[in-house]
Amino acid sequence: MRICVIGSGYVGLVTGSCLTGMGHSVTLVDRDGDKIARLKSGETPIYEPGLADLVGKARGAGLIEYTTNLNEGVKNAGMIFITVDTPCNKDGSANLSRVLQVAEEIGKNIDDFKTIVLKSTVPVGTTRLVNECLQKQRRSQNFELLTNPEFLREGNAVYDFLHPERVIIGTERSSYTKTLTNIYKHICERIIITNWENAELIKYSANAFLAAKISFINEIACVCEEVGADITKVAEGIGYDSRIGPHFLKAGLGYGGSCLPKDVSAMIATGQKAGCEMRLLRSVAQVNSDQRRKFVKKLSKLLPEQTGLAIGVWGLSFKPGTDDIRESSALEVIAQLKELGCLIKVYDPAAMPNFKLLHPDLHYCNDLYEAARESEALLILTDWQEFVNADLNKVGSLMKSKVIIDGRNIYEPDLMKKFAFKYYSIGRQKID
Ligand code: NAD
DSSP, X not given: OEEEEEOOSHHHHHHHHHHHHTTXXXXXXXXXXXXXXHHHTTOOOSOOTTHHHHHHHHHHTTOEEEESOHHHHHHTOSEEEEOOOOOBOTTSSBOXXXXXXXXXXXXXXXXXXXXXXXXXXXXXXXXXXXXXXXXXXXXXXXXXXXXXXXXXXXXXXXXHHHSOSOEEEEOSSGGGGHHHHHHHTTTOSOEEEEOHXXXXXXHHHHHHHHHHHHHHHHHHHHHHHHHTOOHHHHHHHHHTSTTTOSTTOOOSSOOOTTTHHHHHHHHHHHHHHTTOOXXXXXXXXXXXXXXHHHHHHHHHHHSSOOTTOEEEEXXXXXXXXXXXXXXXXXXXXXXXXXXXXXXXXXXXXXXXXXXXXXXXXXXXXXXHXXXXXXXXXXXXXXXXXXXXXXXXXHHHHHOSSOEEEETTOOSOHHHHHHTTOEEEOSSSOOBO
16 A cells, blocks of 8 residues: 655654555655655664664665655555654643644645544544544545554564554544554554544553553652662562553653653643543652652762762663653753753763754763763663673773762662672662
């Protein structure tokens, strides 16, 4: 089938290139001319394991095209995916301007029957708005509109797209879903067909629940630190309970990225609009932002005079396996370190180019050891495997003071004792 994907970011580019892997012919559209030029030249503008390979194969097979011209993409496509971003408004609600603008443009440009699939994360009621928008342009039912929220995780995006645990399709009429189901049935056995509103709420509830799990474990971690308990043991112990499960119970600096923070805040806004107080989710967000402040407080307690102190930082991306720094804990922690007057040396395997655009004034290092060299303390903000595998003897010998503050609990406290580090992590014993 000829498919058009509008919005060539993390979700769009992964969706488009995975669809070519299934034999479809895809046109990727984006309004960002620079991104499209880079894609046309054979570059993959985002870091995502396996993506460059997939894009290269699609290019070789002549199955992928790129354009900034929406009409060109839409014209020959039988199916159109909308994968544009839905960031936060100042009041926390989701900004739907891009989705609605794209819907309007599609409406103006379609002249034969199309299946339109809304994949962007949108609050309950949005698909109905998009439908009205399309209707207004067309004044006829020359399309079917489905909402199909995406659950892929950055860092595993290609794998997740191709191995979804479930596919959700929201529709007004179940007879409309055949074309999309035909695509997904090769990669997923669990396809849930429901109405637009349920599909929209499933996505937000999933992300809100995941965020709640993280804030929950971080709150318990705070207690652990005060009473001499170990959060990793506590999490393991509760995770074996099948009603709870082991995932998303890792204490640390909290959730970040382009999804959980904005989706929690949009869910709060949706609830409030519906007359619900959303007390739990407001606390979830509060616990998350406190977590970063508390982390820098640990440093201030240890080194009361920070002006001019060299601090090494490992990890800038919001999680390992990605170059995405949106809502990354590093943004908040580094802003605080700057206020304290520290000399900041950073290293990240993938995210330094993105971070440099926002913070050009930091010292960017060539490897993790350079960031540790002559540092008074080393902060670990992302749990990249490269940091887990670091030569701790070498790290210790390079640092001015052997102090590590680990926001991701990547080392065992006993191991750090052996290497004679002062070691502070989240919800576990301090080694000092
Ligand atoms: P992104 O910012 O990486 O990409 C969005 C792209 O859309 C950008 O390249 C932007 O230039 C383009 N765009 C915006 N307006 C446009 C327009 N009018 N015409 C053409 N292109 C336009 O965003 P993303 O991370 O891919 O997320 C997209 C959606 O998917 C969001 O709603 C997000 O919540 C959701 N989602 C994201 C993830 C994730 O892990 N990133 C996972 C699941 C769902």
